[in-house]
Amino acid sequence: xxxxxxVYLIPxxxxxxxxxxxxxxxxxxxxxxxxxxxxxERTARxxxxxxxxxxxxxxxxxxxxxxxxxxxxxxAKKLLLEGNDIGIMSEAGCPAIADPGHxxxxxAHKINAPVxxxxxxxxxxxxxxxxxxxxxxxxxxxYLPVKPPERIKAIRELEALSLKKDQTQIxxxxxxxxxxxxxxxxxxxxxxxxxxxxxxxxxxxEYIHTKTIKExxxxxxxxxxxxxxxxxxxx
Numbered sequence: 610x611x612x613x614x615x616v617y618l619i620p621x622x623x624x625x626x627x628x629x630x631x632x633x634x635x636x637x638x639x640x641x642x643x644x645x646x647x648x649x650e651r652t653a654r655x656x657x658x659x660x661x662x663x664x665x666x667x668x669x670x671x672x673x674x675x676x677x678x679x680x681x682x683x684x685a686k687k688l689l690l691e692g693n694d695i696g697i698m699s700e701a702g703c704p705a706i707a708d709p710g711h712x713x714x715x716x717a718h719k720i721n722a723p724v725x726x727x728x729x730x731x732x733x734x735x736x737x738x739x740x741x742x743x744x745x746x747x748x749x750x751x752y753l754p755v756k757p758p759e760r761i762k763a764i765r766e767l768e769a770l771s772l773k774k775d776q777t778q779i780x781x782x783x784x785x786x787x788x789x790x791x792x793x794x795x796x797x798x799x800x801x802x803x804x805x806x807x808x809x810x811x812x813x814x815e816y817i818h819t820k821t822i823k824e825x826x827x828x829x830x831x832x833x834x835x836x837x838x839x840x841x842x843x844x
Contacts, residue, residue, distance in 0.1 A: 611692040613722035616714060617642065619696050620703045620729020621656050623836070624812030628659055630730045636660045638727065642696045644688050646672045646680045648708050649700040656698070674709045685713045689722045701836065703731045707751050707781065732838050733779055736807035739817045740777070742842045747777035753790065760790065761797050768798050772843035779840050787832035794839070795829075798822045801844045806830060808837035 617638055622628055639660055647653035650671050657664050674680035688695055697710040703726075704710040717724050737744055750767065754760045767778040782790045794804060800823035808816040808830070816830065819840075 611690070613717075613720050614689045614692050614694040615723045615725055616689070616717040617694065617696045618704050618710070618714070618724070618726045619698050620727055620731070621652070621698055621701055622659075623701050623730045623732055623735075623810050624815075625655075626813055627730070627811035630811050631660070632728055635727055635729065638725075639696060640664065642694055643668065644670050644672070644693055645696040645698060646674050646685065646710060646713050647698045648673075648675050648704075648710070652700050653698050674712075676709070679709050680713050682712055682716045686716045686720060689717060689720060701732070703729055706731070706733065707749075730811055732781075732807070732810050732836075735810050736805065736817070736838045736840055737777065737779065739807060740805035740840045741819050742777040742803065742805060742840055743775060744777070746775060747779060750778060750780040752782060753780050755786070757789075757793065761793055764794055764797050767841060768802055768843045771802075771841055777840055777842050779838065781838050784832075784834045784836055787835065787837050790839070791825075791829065791832060794841070795822055795826055798841070799843065803842040803844065805840040806832070806837060807840070808832060808835045810836070810838070 619635060619639060622630060650673060653671055654666050672681060697704040697713055699708045705714050714724055733749055737747060753763045771778045800821060802822050803819055804822055804825055805819040
């Protein structure tokens with residue numbers, strides 16, 4: 610029986626202009642790969658070409674995975690057992706965090722295939738580092754509920770949990786829903802609660818500010834369609 614292939618967790622840029630944030634060793638790891646599980650095929654093709662214009666994109670197999678389309682884990686298992694290496698790429702940042710890439714990683718562990726996480730930009734850690742909030746005790750919640758009543762309930766629960774545990778709460782939203790989320794945060798959180806908004810990380814329009822809810826109410830940023838991450842710490 611052949612040795613299983615490896616799973617490479619390949620970080621991608623958070624901003625199209627920020628290729629410099631990708632370590633050089635990632636290009637060398639990507640060049641021999643022929644099988645990829647990707648969150649966005651168009652983004653993946655563009656990123657691979659940016660890494661190395663000599664990569665023959667048409668010779669690659671890009672298998673789609675996203676929120677409504679789980680990865681074909683049976684195929685991943687088959688490829689790995691045949692000795693093929695696999696790359697996993699998120700639409701932005703590090704894979705297997707807030708995307709379904711972790712399901713391919715689970716398959717790899719079940720068949721003892723090596724899993725290789727690679728260094729690159731991660732919006733959660735970059736925002737936490739820059740927020741000034743508690744970096745020793747934090748929770749990433751991912752996406753909050755879409756419907757306003759459930760979202761408001763979740764915001765209040767996160768604020769209460771932050772106060773109880775002295776814990777930074779981190780969450781994200783689809784960019785076109787950023788403004789409604791921000792409105793709900795400002796309407797339902799206490800004036801003294803801290804909120805950090807980190808948008809367009811690593812890009813030319815990078816925006817990172819931490820203020821109290823009361824201070825944010827005085828001047829709101831325009832976040833529509835801007836990739837952003839939110840951090841909350843109750844006082």
